[in-house]
Amino acid sequence: MMDPPPPDAVLAACRALQFRDHLGIHIKLQGVPFPDNWIYIHSKEVKMARLSNYRNFSPVMAGSVAEISPVTAEYFATRGDSVWSSTDEALIALALQEMKQMKLIRSDKQALAGFVVRSAKAYPVMEIGYEKHIGLVKSWLKDFENLLPIGRSGMFKYNNQDHAIATGLLAARSALGLGKFDPWLVNIDAEYLEEVNGR
Numbered sequence: 014m015m016d017p018p019p020p021d022a023v024l025a026a027c028r029a030l031q032f033r034d035h036l037g038i039h040i041k042l043q044g045v046p047f048p049d050n051w052i053y054i055h056s057k058e059v060k061m062a063r064l065s066n067y068r069n070f071s072p073v074m075a076g077s078v079a080e081i082s083p084v085t086a087e088y089f090a091t092r093g094d095s096v097w098s099s100t101d102e103a104l105i106a107l108a109l110q111e112m113k114q115m116k117l118i119r120s121d122k123q124a125l126a127g128f129v130v131r132s133a134k135a136y137p138v139m140e141i142g143y144e145k146h147i148g149l150v151k152s153w154l155k156d157f158e159n160l161l162p163i164g165r166s167g168m169f170k171y172n173n174q175d176h177a178i179a180t181g182l183l184a185a186r187s188a189l190g191l192g193k194f195d196p197w198l199v200n201i202d203a204e205y206l207e208e209v210n211g212r
């Protein structure tokens with residue numbers, strides 16, 4: 014989006030950075046299929062990656078209605094692939110079929126309602142060699158004083174929400190002239206970073 018555009022090498026580095034896309038298949042289920050908050054699913058026999066039951070975070074998430082579970086089945090995809098391109102109905106049916114296969118539900122009649130949310134570019138792909146590409150982009154960006162990269166996609170970092178917010182706060186402090194803070198240093202040691210800056 015930059016005008017004039019970055020050098021070709023920087024553009025090529027940007028294009029080499031890939032993202033995975035994500036689908037959340039949200040289903041209101043009759044019953045409580047499992048007692049955990051979520052289950053990470055590694056079996057190659059199913060496409061599902063994670064299954065959450067929000068009732069197990071708090072019954073309030075189920076409207077405090079007994080025997081109802083709002084569950085989310087998560088799938089990774091690449092835009093245009095067979096999972097991404099499936100209809101919402103087919104995706105809900107897939108999630109129910111895989112839950113049955115894993116013996117978490119007995120019948121897809123337990124599903125009372127469902128909807129799908131597709132999120133493009135949800136996960137940065139940390140491939141071998143990605144550091145070289147992000148390093149080139151970063152070194153080109155550092156010459157701009159009025160452009161502060163922040164957040165998960167903005168920095169191509171596999172950040173959690175708290176890290177993403179921390180990068181924004183540091184950038185805001187720099188923009189307000191409170192000092193020169195480096196959002197690239199934000200990681201799991203963010204508290205340490207705050208201490209060093211004395212703020």
Ligand SMILES: Cc1cc2nc3c(=O)[nH]c(=O)nc-3n(C[C@H](O)[C@H](O)[C@H](O)COP(=O)(O)OP(=O)(O)OC[C@H]3O[C@@H](n4cnc5c(N)ncnc54)[C@H](O)[C@@H]3O)c2cc1C
Pocket residue numbers: 035087132135136163164165166167172173174175177178
């Ligand atoms: C499935 C999933 C589960 C997660 N679970 C957790 C968790 O349990 N705990 C946790 O801490 N973190 C979790 N994360 C990570 C967390 O969501 C991110 O770290 C956080 O949302 C990053 O915040 P951000 O502001 O950098 O980016 P985002 O929240 O992605 O916000 C970027 C915004 O910019 C907008 N945008 C993009 N391009 C443009 C444009 N050209 N013009 C204008 N607007 C634009 C987008 O629409 C979006 O609203 C999860 C992420 C995913 C995908």
